[in-house]
Amino acid sequence: MSDDRLVELLGSLRYERLPRAADERVRRRLVEEWDARDAVGRGLLRALLPVAATLMLVLGATVATVTAPGDSRLYGARVAIEDAAATLYPDGPARAAYLLGLYEQRQAEAARLEAAGSAAAAAARAIEQRTLARLEALLAGPPDPETQAGAQPSASPSGSPSPTPSPTPSPSPAPTPTPSPAATSRPLPSSASPAIITTPRPTPAPTKSQSPLPTAKATPTPTFNTADPSPTAGPVLLKGQVKGADGLPAVGACVSLVIERCDTRTGAEGEYTRAAHAKTGQTVTVYAWRTDSTGRIIEKGLASAVVRGTLVELPDIELRPR
Amino acid sequence: MRQGGSGGIAGQAIRLTLDEGGIGGDAALVAAARSGDAAAFGELYERHRDAVYRFCLARTGSAHEAEDLTSEVFVKALRAIARYQERGVPFVSYLYRIARNAAIDRSRSRRPTLPVEDAASLDSGQDVEREAIQGTDRATLLAALARLKPDHREVLVLRFVEGLSGPEAALMLGRTEGAVRILQHRAMQRLRCAFAEVEAEAGGGGRR
Numbered sequence: 071m072s073d074d075r076l077v078e079l080l081g082s083l084r085y086e087r088l089p090r091a092a093d094e095r096v097r098r099r100l101v102e103e104w105d106a107r108d109a110v111g112r113g114l115l116r117a118l119l120p121v122a123a124t125l126m127l128v129l130g131a132t133v134a135t136v137t138a139p140g141d142s143r144l145y146g147a148r149v150a151i152e153d154a155a156a157t158l159y160p161d162g163p164a165r166a167a168y169l170l171g172l173y174e175q176r177q178a179e180a181a182r183l184e185a186a187g188s189a190a191a192a193a194a195r196a197i198e199q200r201t202l203a204r205l206e207a208l209l210a211g212p213p214d215p216e217t218q219a220g221a222q223p224s225a226s227p228s229g230s231p232s233p234t235p236s237p238t239p240s241p242s243p244a245p246t247p248t249p250s251p252a253a254t255s256r257p258l259p260s261s262a263s264p265a266i267i268t269t270p271r272p273t274p275a276p277t278k279s280q281s282p283l284p285t286a287k288a289t290p291t292p293t294f295n296t297a298d299p300s301p302t303a304g305p306v307l308l309k310g311q312v313k314g315a316d317g318l319p320a321v322g323a324c325v326s327l328v329i330e331r332c333d334t335r336t337g338a339e340g341e342y343t344r345a346a347h348a349k350t351g352q353t354v355t356v357y358a359w360r361t362d363s364t365g366r367i368i369e370k371g372l373a374s375a376v377v378r379g380t381l382v383e384l385p386d387i388e389l390r391p392r
Numbered sequence: 393m394r395q396g397g398s399g400g401i402a403g404q405a406i407r408l409t410l411d412e413g414g415i416g417g418d419a420a421l422v423a424a425a426r427s428g429d430a431a432a433f434g435e436l437y438e439r440h441r442d443a444v445y446r447f448c449l450a451r452t453g454s455a456h457e458a459e460d461l462t463s464e465v466f467v468k469a470l471r472a473i474a475r476y477q478e479r480g481v482p483f484v485s486y487l488y489r490i491a492r493n494a495a496i497d498r499s500r501s502r503r504p505t506l507p508v509e510d511a512a513s514l515d516s517g518q519d520v521e522r523e524a525i526q527g528t529d530r531a532t533l534l535a536a537l538a539r540l541k542p543d544h545r546e547v548l549v550l551r552f553v554e555g556l557s558g559p560e561a562a563l564m565l566g567r568t569e570g571a572v573r574i575l576q577h578r579a580m581q582r583l584r585c586a587f588a589e590v591e592a593e594a595g596g597g598g599r600r
């Protein structure tokens with residue numbers, strides 16, 4: 071058989087066609103397959119539609135809840151969710167950082183509602199205070215080894231604000247009532263632990279803390295800053311008291327880290343507690359002022375302190391006429 | 393639907409099918425079929441039905457088996473059309489691949505070779521011209537083709553049955569033109585041997 075004959079024979083195959091009967095069988099089968107495929111698709115869609123709708127509903131409700139403003143009915147649910155989420159942070163510093171963020175956010179929400187004259191402001195403020203108390207309890211819970219050791223900067227090069235409990239007895243000042251005037255001269259909230267109250271700290275001299283504005287800054291010692299090799303910002307609680315020019319507690323005075331933005335007000339004894347982010351060795355300055363009925367600042371003052379632990383007690387702020 | 397006809401018309405129809413079945417023409421239909429357009433899949437079937445049938449016929453040597461295989465190829469293509477990915481080769485080569493795999497699956501479950509006597513009784517259509525060709529030679533050819541290696545059989549089908557050019561066959565087979573030329577040369581040698589073998593067997597069978 072020659073190649074030409076083979077090619078001719080092969081070419082004859084090109085006239086082959088799928089027989090009509092077979093073609094019709096194939097078509098019927100394809101139609102059935104297509105319909106079955108569509109039915110599966112429709113069935114799947116029908117099955118998935120309620121699931122998708124439910125998911126959308128849950129997602130929408132979740133988003134609405136977690137973004138609910140303070141005057142929304144969902145705010146309580148949002149607060150509960152956010153509070154519960156704190157348990158997701160097992161270690162103290164991470165939880166404190168989370169609570170601090172929460173506190174600042176709730177504080178801002180309460181301030182916003184107050185500014186708007188909303189009836190929900192009081193409730194928002196109560197929530198804010200509850201958050202603060204929780205944060206305070208967390209930060210004050212375990213004794214700070216650094217403050218226990220007498221807050222000697224050179225003795226604690228790490229400067230870590232970690233609230234790890236340390237049962238090591240302190241060789242320096244015993245946890246007896248401190249002679250420090252800053253720690254004893256003002257009332258402290260009941261939530262503050264004895265360790266904090268009695269912790270001896272290198273507080274600035276009383277004369278400096280009560281001096282007029284230009285001299286009230288307690289400048290950090292350079293040795294303290296250099297003693298901390300890797301300071302990282304962490305949550306700290308600032309506590310202090312504000313007094314008027316007459317030496318009496320200044321009730322309802324504004325306290326802030328930024329002047330002219332009132333985010334905390336002093337209590338009945340002129341005391342204040344405020345959360346902030348700060349590094350160990352950093353100097354924090356707290357401003358306080360009072361305004362008249364028009365909102366003009368009539369008295370102001372400030373106090374500074376070096377951060378040595380998670381609780382920073384500032385010298386008393388004396389308000390002086392502007 | 394094209395069924396048979398004169399050689400010239402059929403030849404034109406084949407060229408038309410191949411041209412329309414090019415990458416561009418099929419791509420739009422495949423895309424439509426993937427998105428659920430049944431008519432688009434129907435058009436793909438119309439375009440490639442006969443080519444797939446011939447491919448299956450050359451593979452199996454039996455009209456009945458080729459019909460079943462053709463049906464299986466299109467059903468599998470329909471089920472897989474949503475997953476089909478354009479890779480720069482004609483859609484029909486995808487169908488050939490399905491056909492090749494389906495034929496292999498079938499050959500595992502049963503004897504694929506067809507006795508020459510069965511092939512000789514093949515009656516696949518109404519083509520008068522085809523019927524004029526010597527039935528014995530055609531049956532022997534189909535039996536011989538069924539004995540070839542798949543790539544030898546495919547290159548012969550593409551070049552001499554489907555009438556593809558060297559570059560077109562190279563594209564379909566995923567080889568270079570030079571490789572296709574060599575493959576075609578070897579395939580013709582093998583076909584010649586196989587044809588002689590089948591003829592000898594048929595002659596021996598006839599003498600018994």
